[in-house]
Amino acid sequence: xxxxxxxxxxxxxxxxxxxxxxxxxxxxxxxxxxxxxxxxxxxxxxxxxxxxxxxxxxxxxxxxxxxxxxx
Numbered sequence: 001x002x003x004x005x006x007x008x009x010x011x012x013x014x015x016x017x018x019x020x021x022x023x024x025x026x027x028x029x030x031x032x033x034x035x036x037x038x039x040x041x042x043x044x045x046x047x048x049x050x051x052x053x054x055x056x057x058x059x060x061x062x063x064x065x066x067x068x069x070x071x
Contacts, residue, residue, distance in 0.1 A: 002016075003050055004016055004018075004019035006019065006022065006023075006034060008033075008034050009022075009034040011034070011051055012050040013050055013051045013052065014049075014050040014051065014052035015052060015053075017053070018045055018051050018052050018053055019051075021035075021040075021044075021045060021053075022034055022035045022040055022043075022045065023035070024039075
């Protein structure tokens with residue numbers, strides 16, 4: 001599983017979709033920015049180890065063990 005880390009706010013995200021969701025504003029009007037923690041939670045993101053969509057329950061320890069077993 002790839003983790004996305006934002007160069008602007010330094011938060012980590014469990015998916016590209018959750019990373020994209022935390023950015024808002026317009027490129028052309030130069031208003032692009034990261035959402036605040038409160039705004040991310042209101043947008044349906046939650047944080048366990050990394051930010052992710054709240055309806056997805058991710059157990060990163062299990063993923064790590066499973067990927068090590070495959071290797």
